[in-house]
Amino acid sequence: MARSKVGIKDVAVAAGVSVGTVSNVVNRPEVVAAATRVRVQSVIDELGYVRDGSARQLRSGTSRTMALLVLDLANPFFVDVARGAEQAAQEAGLQLITCNSGQRVDTESAYLAMLTEQRVRGVLLSPVDTCGERLARFRRGGIPHVFVDRTVPAGEACSVAVDDVAGGELAARHLVESGHRHIAFVVGPRILAQCRDRETGVRNALAAAPAPKRRLSVLDAPALDVSSGRDAGARLLGMSPRPTAVFCANDLLALGVLQALVAADVRVPDEMAIVGYDDIEFAGAAAVPLTSVRQPAARIGHTAAELLIAETSDRDGVPHEHETVVYMPELVVRASTQVRRR
């Protein structure tokens, strides 16, 4: 079991052949004579030779793995994005590695630095902040990348996203049409474009609503997760006058708010309606099934990966045109906004 360092050279001498031939057996079997091929292959199996990715990549200059760097893997939305991207990568014969920045800028740039050093084929990127200096440096680094769940000025890079302004409008309009006059919006860190855009959508919808004037209360949450949602829910309960409906910037926040309401015996939706965002699988299974704004998560990942693959395949001479894909969100109405049998 001499597992120490068997290289192409060892295989070559053991098979009585040159290293070039061994390389051919591994990478282009069709060019080597059948007899030689099986002999070399059997030596490879016997010795347990595995080619060395570093040397291979150093020599060839290109990698066969791409990366997905997401904002928050604890959010099932991004897990679905990853699933879609993984499938597209697999279809193209590439490997995908997933990295999680956890909404932290420094973790994000650490990963970007590592991926740059590794010379990955490309990166699918859902960055914390589009404007930061660290991100700009990465982009100057010349590694192909596609923005995911985030748009970017046309021509700068490919991007695949959902119209978050429209999504915010969708949610707020639904609440307005359900007769709510005082609506709360629980928003995450404003550094996230998603949060800013959804807020814009909410304000648009309220401004466009027919008289009478609606009131909007905005509650800030420090992060887009369940425990921040619980906090926000507690604050919501303390408000006076209390809003009759709440829209949350994502489903994790909404689930947290819901927990706080249920714990305080506030009836949903009778006393407080709730709308979430993302329509993660758990939204429909919640204490009160959540009305939510659905995004085609897996398709976003799949499309983004396809764009990246297109960008990194050498189309000899043909220059790459950056492309921007924007999907439209869709409102899924459930019990959390439907007053039952009056």
Add this chain to the structure above:
Amino acid sequence: MARSKVGIKDVAVAAGVSVGTVSNVVNRPEVVAAATRVRVQSVIDELGYVRDGSARQLRSGTSRTMALLVLDLANPFFVDVARGAEQAAQEAGLQLITCNSGQRVDTESAYLAMLTEQRVRGVLLSPVDTCGERLARFRRGGIPHVFVDRTVPAGEACSVAVDDVAGGELAARHLVESGHRHIAFVVGPRILAQCRDRETGVRNALAAAPAPKRRLSVLDAPALDVSSGRDAGARLLGMSPRPTAVFCANDLLALGVLQALVAADVRVPDEMAIVGYDDIEFAGAAAVPLTSVRQPAARIGHTAAELLIAETSDRDGVPHEHETVVYMPELVVRASTQVRRR
């Protein structure tokens, strides 16, 4: 913006020093004179030089990244494991990449092959099947690895797991003590040791229960996910006589079963009690908050990563002792098994 290929050599000539000096500036700044250091560094910044990971690793022979290969990233339990592992890696100055086998054997071995070629420092592994030939080949490959959420015969490798038999017992005993006579167990693919062990625990608990004899119905689910849970829930509803309690091999299944019950207007826990496994965050936020068996997910990941790091740090000459860590699960009782104000 000539982003094409700036290597250490380009930096060297631009700064008027030798390549060795540039390498030192990057890797051991303390050995080079301050004046030279700042000059070289400024050239590096200006040219946007990034050292090449492949060449670096090829030369030095060791990698600074380790990998985590999980069974199912859609299960928040594994996301927590990843979080713990990531933290431990970061503490040791290593990078962690996460790969998702999605409970598919072929995807798993594709990732293992890639990680082997890449010569990663080590792999944290929660395999689909401990016995398969493909896994055996990987293990012969000599890449250090630690099993996660899965025990392995002592001495073969390190492993960090939770006592699943005890967990199954915990859940079943709780239901027995709540007075249930006919219990259903929704189990996932038996190829997963977790499923087998939890079933063993259930049978142990029932065998050990005082008279009268309890009845056990086992329902097979094709996968450990929510939609399989919904299917199982539908089958459960069709049973006659119908069990009065159901224990699910994980929380995703339990949430699916719960959805099916709620949709059919079956009251939980009055008509049907439910126990899940993993105590994921969403279990407490479900339609009826779920009683569940909690596992210390983040700690599992953290400990496993620490073991791997210990195994791969050269303790000059001291041979590595494989270690097995087993945590005990804990029952968290919630509304899904507590009949309310009778």
Add this chain to the structure above:
DNA sequence: CTCCCCGGTTAATACGTTTCAGCTGGTTCG
């Protein structure tokens, strides 16, 4: 018979880095 081509193989080179032995000029010690 010569020439050329062809399938199959070899030997050499380059990829970008790290490392290490050695060179330099200057300073301190005996």
Add this chain to the structure above:
DNA sequence: CGAACCAGCTGAAACGTATTAACCGGGGAG
């Protein structure tokens, strides 16, 4: 005054692979 040393730097040798030009023996075309 010479020897020994020092900091700071240089230059070349690997690391394991993919690639390419060259080589070789034999068979078909001319």
